[in-house]
Amino acid sequence: MRIRIGFALATACAIAVAACGSDNGGSSSPGNASSAGKSTGATKGAKAIDPGLMNGAKGTINYCQGKDTSGNVVAAVKKFNAMNTGVTVKLIEFSTSADEQRQQFVQRQEAKSGECDVFDADVIWTAEFASQKWIYDMTPYIKSRESEIIPATLQTATYDGKIWAVPQTTDAAFLYYRDDQVKTPPTTWQQVYEEAKANDGIVYQGAPYEGLTCDFLELAFAAGGKVLSDDGKKSEINSPANVKALQFMVDGVKGGIAANGVTTYMEEESRRYFESGKATFMRNWPYAYSLGEKKGTKVAGKFKVMPFPTFEGGGKAGILGGHNNVISVYSKNPGAALKWIDFFTGKEWQTESFDQFSLAPTIASVYDDPAIQKKYPFASELKAAVSQAKARPVSPVYPQISQAIYNNVNAALAGKVTPADAMKAADAQITKALGTF
Numbered sequence: 001m002r003i004r005i006g007f008a009l010a011t012a013c014a015i016a017v018a019a020c021g022s023d024n025g026g027s028s029s030p031g032n033a034s035s036a037g038k039s040t041g042a043t044k045g046a047k048a049i050d051p052g053l054m055n056g057a058k059g060t061i062n063y064c065q066g067k068d069t070s071g072n073v074v075a076a077v078k079k080f081n082a083m084n085t086g087v088t089v090k091l092i093e094f095s096t097s098a099d100e101q102r103q104q105f106v107q108r109q110e111a112k113s114g115e116c117d118v119f120d121a122d123v124i125w126t127a128e129f130a131s132q133k134w135i136y137d138m139t140p141y142i143k144s145r146e147s148e149i150i151p152a153t154l155q156t157a158t159y160d161g162k163i164w165a166v167p168q169t170t171d172a173a174f175l176y177y178r179d180d181q182v183k184t185p186p187t188t189w190q191q192v193y194e195e196a197k198a199n200d201g202i203v204y205q206g207a208p209y210e211g212l213t214c215d216f217l218e219l220a221f222a223a224g225g226k227v228l229s230d231d232g233k234k235s236e237i238n239s240p241a242n243v244k245a246l247q248f249m250v251d252g253v254k255g256g257i258a259a260n261g262v263t264t265y266m267e268e269e270s271r272r273y274f275e276s277g278k279a280t281f282m283r284n285w286p287y288a289y290s291l292g293e294k295k296g297t298k299v300a301g302k303f304k305v306m307p308f309p310t311f312e313g314g315g316k317a318g319i320l321g322g323h324n325n326v327i328s329v330y331s332k333n334p335g336a337a338l339k340w341i342d343f344f345t346g347k348e349w350q351t352e353s354f355d356q357f358s359l360a361p362t363i364a365s366v367y368d369d370p371a372i373q374k375k376y377p378f379a380s381e382l383k384a385a386v387s388q389a390k391a392r393p394v395s396p397v398y399p400q401i402s403q404a405i406y407n408n409v410n411a412a413l414a415g416k417v418t419p420a421d422a423m424k425a426a427d428a429q430i431t432k433a434l435g436t437f
């Protein structure tokens, strides 16, 4: 496997990423992540895990997560079950779409079903799940592991002053590019689109779902936009910066620079499009790296990855993605559930899952492993990007906020509404959602 990155640019960005937080609108927390740690009493009375339950735990538990697109979880379950710990894990795969995964878990929790002992929760669902009291307070377990975990990823598991989940994998997206077509990596998004126009275009996630919220906010935050006010109480989505970012995306679709079907693409459709050699650029998460380099793709050995460039007139920004393991309060075997989590999120497996599947670890020291550094020269840049990436808004009504973003952004991309009208509509819908709790 050949692994390369635009080094000069990556290094420049590793430094600039740190500036990303401060050069786009003055707020260090457009996602209002800082409020996650303060205790508001919203989760009073929630069940806390007893770490001692792990000792001697036995039985079979179900692990629910989205489709295993990287192959990581199938390999982990196989290894864990072969260890004969007395605990057996059965994998239940949900949809590839983040929104559908959430619905599948929420339906089970609303029915008080114990089917998913452990669920792989997207980083954006902590506030909702905790405030619904659907998951265990994991603070007593995480205490002993806190120092090894990247603080930004731990923050995504924190709500109301408690830690509800164990960070399993983190995500900061890359710009993938064909280095047989692009000789000098572009330094601005505007240049990316120019290069894309001169070659085979760009592909990203434009379908109306969570992925589009990420793709849009990466540009919007870089342009200087925000979603909520710093206190998290008011919508600030309808701003000139956000309209500008959306106009930029719309122009890309209208000008035929973005892939034809982009308004219907999620991560996997984008990955397959890029792997079949049809696009010069792709925005995607790190998991697509190791799959893209596999024999049989049309791009193996012909692409590099780079952190996001600057938005002209603004700065750089990345969105923090990732997944955390939570234990359902309806699980009949929380001890066995924790035993699996302890393995799956532990250093040994995180090293394996970075090595084999290019999934970004939540344990800081894994990035510094010499073998990993050799295999993935971009490991340090990825760690910096993860540490500096911006959180999406932390709110029990985050799903509604995100829907307001992706539905209206998608409508603008599809040419149904103007960017200005899309942001106006998103503003009204976010304001309504904020009024419901």
Ligand code: GLC
Pocket: 098, 122, 123, 124, 170, 171, 210, 211, 212, 214, 267, 285, 320, 321, 322, 323
């Ligand atoms: C990835 C990210 C997650 C994000 C999702 C959007 O799975 O890790 O945080 O919400 O993509 O599709």
